[in-house]
Amino acid sequence: MSVYSCTVCKFRYDEWLGDTKNGVPPGVPFPHLAGSVCTTCGMEGEGRHQPLSETKYAGLEATYYDQFAGKAGIAFYRDWLLQENEKNPVSVLELGVGTGRIAIELARNELPACGVDWSPEMLELAEKKKRRMLKKKEELLELIEQDMHELDLGRSFSHILLPEGIFQQAHSREQQRQLLRRLREHTTEDGIVAIDLLLPPLKNKWSFLQRKYVFPDRMVYQRVEGETSLAEQQFRYTLTYETFLEQVEQPRYRVERQLALLMPGELSLLLESEGFQVINSFENVPRGQQIDREWQTDGYDMDRWQYGGYPFAELAGASGTATRWTIFAQKIKR
Numbered sequence: 001m002s003v004y005s006c007t008v009c010k011f012r013y014d015e016w017l018g019d020t021k022n023g024v025p026p027g028v029p030f031p032h033l034a035g036s037v038c039t040t041c042g043m044e045g046e047g048r049h050q051p052l053s054e055t056k057y058a059g060l061e062a063t064y065y066d067q068f069a070g071k072a073g074i075a076f077y078r079d080w081l082l083q084e085n086e087k088n089p090v091s092v093l094e095l096g097v098g099t100g101r102i103a104i105e106l107a108r109n110e111l112p113a114c115g116v117d118w119s120p121e122m123l124e125l126a127e128k129k130k131r132r133m134l135k136k137k138e139e140l141l142e143l144i145e146q147d148m149h150e151l152d153l154g155r156s157f158s159h160i161l162l163p164e165g166i167f168q169q170a171h172s173r174e175q176q177r178q179l180l181r182r183l184r185e186h187t188t189e190d191g192i193v194a195i196d197l198l199l200p201p202l203k204n205k206w207s208f209l210q211r212k213y214v215f216p217d218r219m220v221y222q223r224v225e226g227e228t229s230l231a232e233q234q235f236r237y238t239l240t241y242e243t244f245l246e247q248v249e250q251p252r253y254r255v256e257r258q259l260a261l262l263m264p265g266e267l268s269l270l271l272e273s274e275g276f277q278v279i280n281s282f283e284n285v286p287r288g289q290q291i292d293r294e295w296q297t298d299g300y301d302m303d304r305w306q307y308g309g310y311p312f313a314e315l316a317g318a319s320g321t322a323t324r325w326t327i328f329a330q331k332i333k334r
Contacts, residue, residue, distance in 0.1 A: 218244065
């Protein structure tokens with residue numbers, strides 16, 4: 001489901017919400033609207049009403065991204081690619097690189113990577129981290145601002161990563177097929193794509209609340225409230241940041257996002273129809289770590305805890321909660 005806006009009168013219609021003023025219930029597709037919904041343009045004019053594009057990650061969502069995404073996927077992809085590199089040298093492309101959580105860790109371990117994102121604010125944060133964390137290794141990570149749906153780098157990579165549900169930003173089957181074709185164009189022969197699928201909780205409406213101290217005098221609440229439409233194979237969530245500075249509430253930040261609801265089997269069929277062979281598929285969620293009250297460590301252990309995930313962290317062992325699947329697929333000759 002999408003949000004449509006008139007390019008002339010600016011009338012806006014959200015298929016998820018309907019239109020209470022005109023008695024249109026939630027879930028009514030835009031093409032089914034009657035002319036009486038908008039008195040200004042009468043819903044007339046071919047090509048005037050366009051679906052709005054996805055909101056880029058910006059503002060507090062970009063600023064706080066690392067704080068709530070945690071370490072999900074970092075050690076997993078690093079360890080896998082280090083094993084792959086022992087067989088043959090790897091070249092990595094990460095779509096939706098964001099703040100560089102994964103790509104920077106790859107470069108730290110001598111794995112060359114190229115990160116693509118369409119959010120300038122996220123890439124600015126990634127550049128700052130790159131300068132700070134990759135001293136004398138900065139050439140191992142290239143950051144590019146580009147829409148993945150228009151991906152055109154003029155070269156191919158042995159491994160392409162689409163973590164944290166970035167593939168699900170392609171809402172329709174045609175968008176998904178077009179994206180897979182672009183991935184195929186950028187994958188070397190026998191190259192591998194790795195795609196994370198986010199699956200929402202097993203109910204129509206759901207919510208999560210996380211909170212933590214940031215910078216270090218701010219208490220930040222991240223609220224995620226979502227709903228799932230099985231009929232439309234979509235899920236949508238509202239992300240709200242509430243920040244308190246010394247117990248005084250700061251202006252709130254809110255954004256809405258929509259992702260395609262894809263099961264691992266569906267994605268596998270899509271991949272196989274576009275020239276890939278699925279070689280592995282599994283639930284990629286930490287399922288608990290024993291806490292030894294007597295255990296102590298000498299120094300920082302980055303891999304000690306690997307929980308996290310965006311927009312919602314997995315609750316290990318909790319029934320019906322959100323989960324993540326990772327699908328590996330290899331390019332095959334046609």
